[in-house]
Amino acid sequence: MSNPDKVLAFLDIAGNWDLSLILVMFGAVMTLTTAQHFILKRSKPVCDSHFHLPKTGNLIDYRLVLGAMIFGVGWGLVGFCPGSALAALSDGKRDPFIFTIALGIGMMLFSRFHNKK
Amino acid sequence: MENFTPYSALIGGLLIGLSAALLLFFNGRVAGISGIIVDSFSAEINNRYWRGFFLIGLMFSAAIINTFFPVAEVTYSRPMLLVIVAGIFVGYGARLGNGCTSGHAVCGLARFSLRSAVATLTFISAAMLTTYIMRHVLGY
Numbered sequence: 105m106s107n108p109d110k111v112l113a114f115l116d117i118a119g120n121w122d123l124s125l126i127l128v129m130f131g132a133v134m135t136l137t138t139a140q141h142f143i144l145k146r147s148k149p150v151c152d153s154h155f156h157l158p159k160t161g162n163l164i165d166y167r168l169v170l171g172a173m174i175f176g177v178g179w180g181l182v183g184f185c186p187g188s189a190l191a192a193l194s195d196g197k198r199d200p201f202i203f204t205i206a207l208g209i210g211m212m213l214f215s216r217f218h219n220k221k
Numbered sequence: 222m223e224n225f226t227p228y229s230a231l232i233g234g235l236l237i238g239l240s241a242a243l244l245l246f247f248n249g250r251v252a253g254i255s256g257i258i259v260d261s262f263s264a265e266i267n268n269r270y271w272r273g274f275f276l277i278g279l280m281f282s283a284a285i286i287n288t289f290f291p292v293a294e295v296t297y298s299r300p301m302l303l304v305i306v307a308g309i310f311v312g313y314g315a316r317l318g319n320g321c322t323s324g325h326a327v328c329g330l331a332r333f334s335l336r337s338a339v340a341t342l343t344f345i346s347a348a349m350l351t352t353y354i355m356r357h358v359l360g361y
Contacts, residue, residue: 106283107295113224115345115352124230129326131234132241136331139242149249156250158319160334171318172325172340176347178310181355182299185322186315187254189308190276192295194284199297203308210312211259218317 106191108183108199115180178210241328244275253324254279255315318344 113122148154179185184192184203192200241252248271261272286292315321318340320329325344329337355361 107292108297109295110226112352115348116356117349118353118357120224122224122226124224124226127227127230128234128237129330131231132238132327133234133331135235135238136241136245136327139238140245140331143242143246149245150247152249154249155245156248157332158251160329160332160336162335164336164339168318168336168340169343171314171316172343173314173347174310175314175318175321176344177351178307178312178314179322179344180348180351181307181310182304184304184307185254185311186258187279187321187323190254190279191283193280194282194287195295197295197297198301199299199304202301202304203311206305206308207312208258210309210314211255211316212312213309214313214316 106188106195106200108188108192111179111183111185111188115183237323237327238331241323241331251324251328253320253328255312255321256319256324259316314344 110122111125113120114125143149144155175185182199182203184200186207189200189203189207193204244250244252250271252275257272257275261269261276264272311321315324318325320337320340322344325334325337325340330341
């Protein structure tokens with residue numbers, strides 16, 4: 105999945121649609137759901153004093169939706185998300201490298217303009 | 222759909238889920254990549270190590286897989302400006318929306334989080350629309 109062409113083949117519903125990415129998500133979610141069912145029965149993880157789980161709140165605010173929209177546009181432009189770009193870095197090609205730097209810039213821009221709570 | 226690769230996709234997904242499960246089991250953490258990147262710079266120093274090692278492992282994962290299961294080489298031919306704009310959007314959006322594909326679409330969905338479900342549907346729709354415009358309207 106670090107191949108952006110494969111990601112775009114999933115996103116391009118009007119083209120030669122490739123559903124592989126759904127199976128990746130499905131496989132990952134099923135595995136994790138099953139595993140964490142057992143893991144969370146423990147009182148703590150192996151190397152820490154407690155689990156650090158983000159709250160699964162029901163708050164759907166503009167930050168969540170707008171953030172996901174902006175993320176989606178960027179993802180759809182070239183087919184890289186943060187994880188796939190990092191994984192593709194070892195290809196030694198230009199695009200994952202440039203993307204990763206731009207990713208960092210985007211994150212820093214956020215800290216600068218938006219994170220003033 | 223001749224490009225459909227169900228087996229490698231399922232195995233890949235299984236490995237991603239397993240990786241997230243291991244991180245939860247040992248460190249008690251959620252494997253959201255964008256959050257790990259941000260916190261590897263901002264968390265207190267003792268909490269940076271596991272993040273750094275996680276990211277290093279991720280960076281070398283493709284190289285390791287390639288040695289054992291060589292896949293066709295990926296050719297990138299996208300204009301540099303497009304890659305830069307995309308990267309900035311993804312970075313900014315992931316922080317504003319509190320997570321990326323791994324955090325929302327894998328870890329969040331696995332925990333039945335409503336926020337993550339909304340985020341996942343939103344970014345997949347936005348990405349599909351963007352791809353549609355790029356490929357079929359602008360003809361890129």
